[in-house]
Amino acid sequence: MARIDIENIRKTFGGVVALHDVSLAIPDGAFVILVGPSGCGKTTLLRLLAGLEAASAGTIAIDGRDVTALPARERDVAMVFQNYALYPHMSVRRNMSFALELKKIPRAEIERRVDATADILGIGALLDRRPRQLSGGQRQRVALGRAIVREPAVFLFDEPLSNLDAKLRTSMRSELIKLHKRLNATIVYVTHDQVEAMTMGEIVVVMKDGVLLQSGAPLDIYRDPVNLFVAEFIGSPAMNFLKGNFDAGRGEAVVAEGRGRLRLDPALAGSLAEGRRVELIFGVRPEHLLAAPPPSGASAIDGLVEVVEPLGAETVVEMSLGTQSLTARLKGDLLPATGSVLTLHVEPKSVFVFDPADGARLRAV
Amino acid sequence: MTRSGAIPIDPSVRRFLWICILPVILFLVLVSLAPLVLALIDSLREMSLAAISRHGKFVGLQNFITVLSADSGLFGALLKTALFVLIVVPIEFALGLLIAMALNREFRSRRLWVTILLLPTMVAPVVVGLIWDFLLMPNYGLFTWVMNNFGWFQGRPVFSQPLSAFAAIAIIDVWEWTPFMMLFMLAGLLGLPREPIEAAEIDGASPWRVFWHIQLPLLRPIMIVALMFRAIDASKVFETIFVLTGGGPGTTTELISIYAYRTAFQNWELGDAAAICLLIGFFSLLAASIFFKLISRQPEKEAMADV
Incomplete structure (x- = not known):
C-alpha cells in the first residue's frame, strides 16, 4: 500500500x-x-x-x-x-x-x-x-x-x-x-x-x-x-461524430448536409454564438440516440438503415447519412428494416461539440 | 517436416528430390564413408613400409594388439589428450563466458570489440602456430625477449622443457579458442528472453543473482552444445602443435592426433595408424556417451526444453 x-x-x-x-x-x-x-x-x-x-x-x-x-x-x-x-x-x-x-x-x-x-x-x-x-x-x-x-x-x-x-x-x-x-x-x-x-x-x-x-x-x-x-x-460502441454548421440564430446545428438538426444546450449555444463558431464537429453517443422524440427539443436525424444487429436486450443500428455514418443503440424491441429511413432524436444536453482544428471539446463558458 | 510416408510425393518430385540430395550423398561417401571403410580394411592388414615382403597381408587384429600393448604410447597420448581437453576447455569456457557477460550490454563500440576479440579464432590454426612460433623463437622471439628480461626461460627455450612446452600449447589453445566460446555465450545471452530477467530484477535480485539464478540456468542448453563442440575440437587439435613442437620435447606434447600422424608418416606403420584412428573414433564415442549420461542425470534437464 x-x-x-x-x-x-x-x-x-x-x-x-x-x-x-x-x-x-x-x-x-x-x-x-x-x-x-x-x-x-x-x-x-x-x-x-x-x-x-x-x-x-x-x-x-x-x-x-x-x-x-x-x-x-x-x-x-x-x-x-x-x-x-x-x-x-x-x-x-x-x-x-x-x-x-x-x-x-x-x-x-x-x-x-x-x-x-x-x-x-x-x-x-x-x-x-x-x-x-x-x-x-x-x-x-x-x-x-x-x-x-x-x-x-x-x-x-x-x-x-x-x-x-x-x-x-x-x-x-x-x-x-x-x-x-x-x-x-x-x-x-x-x-x-x-x-x-x-x-x-x-x-x-x-x-x-x-x-x-x-x-x-x-x-x-x-x-x-x-x-x-x-x-x-472511451465508450463502446464509440461516439458518433458528425460534421456540421452551427446556426447561431436558431441555436441548433445542421449536420450531414442537412440530414440532421441537433438542438444544443442553450448555455453551450450561447458561448458558441459569442465565439462566432460555425463549422464544428458534433458528437453523440450511440446510446443517446432515441427512437422517440424527447419532450425537450426538436432534434432529428434522418439516416438510411444499413446494418441491423439485434442483440436481444438492444438493437445496434448502423445508418448512413450521405458520406457520414452513425451507430445507434436502440431498445431490443425496435427492429428497423434494412434500407428504410429512420429518424432518431437526441436530448440537447447529450450533444458534445468539438473544435475541428485540434479536437478540443467546446463547452459553455 | 512430415515423414515421407505421411504425404504421397509425386514421382517427378521424388526424382527431383533425389537429384538434389545426390551430390551430398556422393560427397559423404567419398570423404567420409570410403575412408572409413578403407581404414577398417587397412587396420586388419600388414601395412608397414618396413616389411615390404608381407605388405598387404591380412593379419587379423594384430595391429590392434600392437597398438593397445602397454609400450606403444597410445595410452600416454590418450591421457595427454584428456588432460589437455580437461585443462583448456573449462578455462576457455569460463573466460569466454566472462567476456560475453561484459559485452552483454548496449554500448557503441560493441561490434568493434566483438570483431577484434574474434580475430584469434578466425585465423587459420597453422597460422596461429606460426605466429606463436615467431613470438616464442629461442633467440629472436618478442615474447622470449620480454620473458628473458624478467629472468625467465634464459638459455632454455619454452619448448625445450616438458612442463613449459605443454603449458605453452595449452595457453595458445586458450588464446585461440576463448573467442569462440565468447561468441557462443554472447549469442546465448543475447538470445535469452528479456522478461524473466526483468521479472527477477523486480523480484529483488541483484545483477549477480539474476545471472546465477536466471541467466545461467537458461543458458544451459547452449553451454552444453558449446562445451561439447570445444571438447571434440580440442581433442583433435593438430596444426598448432605440429607447427610448434611436432609432439616434443620427447613425447610431452604428443596428443592423440600427433601420435597417429607420427605412427603413419614418420614410422610408416600405416596399418597401426589405421587401427589408432579407429580406436580414437571409438574412444570419442565413449567419451561423448559418458558426457551425455552425466548431463541427462541432472535434475534440471527439463529446463532445456523450455528455451
Whole structure:
C-alpha cells in the first residue's frame, strides 16, 4: 500500500520522445488504469514506475520516497507481465518463493505465504509443475501469485489479460477487482482495452502520443471527455461524430448536409454564438440516440438503415447519412428494416461539440 | 517436416528430390564413408613400409594388439589428450563466458570489440602456430625477449622443457579458442528472453543473482552444445602443435592426433595408424556417451526444453 507521485516525467529514446512531462498523483490503495492506443507511452510509464527504464527527467516518489534513481530491486514493486515472464526452469512454487528467498525470509514463513496465496488463486495443485506444463490461464494465475506473495507496496500490471481468451478474460477481470478489494493495494494497470479500463479502474488515465490527456473516474471521463480523442476512445460502441454548421440564430446545428438538426444546450449555444463558431464537429453517443422524440427539443436525424444487429436486450443500428455514418443503440424491441429511413432524436444536453482544428471539446463558458 | 510416408510425393518430385540430395550423398561417401571403410580394411592388414615382403597381408587384429600393448604410447597420448581437453576447455569456457557477460550490454563500440576479440579464432590454426612460433623463437622471439628480461626461460627455450612446452600449447589453445566460446555465450545471452530477467530484477535480485539464478540456468542448453563442440575440437587439435613442437620435447606434447600422424608418416606403420584412428573414433564415442549420461542425470534437464 502506497501512494505514488509522478512529477513531470519525461522519457526519450534516442531522439523520440515517448513521454512528455507526465504528472500524476495516485492515492494509496487506488486501482489506476493507464489506457490508450499502442505507442501512447502507457507501457513506458509503467516500466519507469517499475525501474526497468530510467527517466530522462522528472521524479517518481512512492510513499514520499524518491525512487527515480533506484534500481527495480529496491522499489518494492511487483509486476505482472503480458507474457507472464515466469522463470521457465523453476517450479511454480519456486517461481512464487524466489523473491522471498532473496529477501532471506525464513523457510517456514515462505511456505506459509506461498500456500496461502496458492489457495487464494486456486493453484495449490500446480505448485510442483513447471510453467510449460500450464495453460495460459494457469500461467496468468501463477504470475499473479508471484506478485501477491511478495506483499509489495505497489502492483504493476502490463496488459495481463491480453493473451487470454474472451471468456477467461471476463472472469479474470472480476477476480482482479475482488483481489484489489481484498488486498487493498495500490495497482497500476496498463491496457489498450477500454472495457477493462471502464470496468476495473477507480481512476482511468487516458494517454496518447506520450501525453496524458485526461485522468479521473471512469464515468466522469465518459460523461465529460476533454477532447475528441478521449470521447471516441472511451465508450463502446464509440461516439458518433458528425460534421456540421452551427446556426447561431436558431441555436441548433445542421449536420450531414442537412440530414440532421441537433438542438444544443442553450448555455453551450450561447458561448458558441459569442465565439462566432460555425463549422464544428458534433458528437453523440450511440446510446443517446432515441427512437422517440424527447419532450425537450426538436432534434432529428434522418439516416438510411444499413446494418441491423439485434442483440436481444438492444438493437445496434448502423445508418448512413450521405458520406457520414452513425451507430445507434436502440431498445431490443425496435427492429428497423434494412434500407428504410429512420429518424432518431437526441436530448440537447447529450450533444458534445468539438473544435475541428485540434479536437478540443467546446463547452459553455 | 512430415515423414515421407505421411504425404504421397509425386514421382517427378521424388526424382527431383533425389537429384538434389545426390551430390551430398556422393560427397559423404567419398570423404567420409570410403575412408572409413578403407581404414577398417587397412587396420586388419600388414601395412608397414618396413616389411615390404608381407605388405598387404591380412593379419587379423594384430595391429590392434600392437597398438593397445602397454609400450606403444597410445595410452600416454590418450591421457595427454584428456588432460589437455580437461585443462583448456573449462578455462576457455569460463573466460569466454566472462567476456560475453561484459559485452552483454548496449554500448557503441560493441561490434568493434566483438570483431577484434574474434580475430584469434578466425585465423587459420597453422597460422596461429606460426605466429606463436615467431613470438616464442629461442633467440629472436618478442615474447622470449620480454620473458628473458624478467629472468625467465634464459638459455632454455619454452619448448625445450616438458612442463613449459605443454603449458605453452595449452595457453595458445586458450588464446585461440576463448573467442569462440565468447561468441557462443554472447549469442546465448543475447538470445535469452528479456522478461524473466526483468521479472527477477523486480523480484529483488541483484545483477549477480539474476545471472546465477536466471541467466545461467537458461543458458544451459547452449553451454552444453558449446562445451561439447570445444571438447571434440580440442581433442583433435593438430596444426598448432605440429607447427610448434611436432609432439616434443620427447613425447610431452604428443596428443592423440600427433601420435597417429607420427605412427603413419614418420614410422610408416600405416596399418597401426589405421587401427589408432579407429580406436580414437571409438574412444570419442565413449567419451561423448559418458558426457551425455552425466548431463541427462541432472535434475534440471527439463529446463532445456523450455528455451
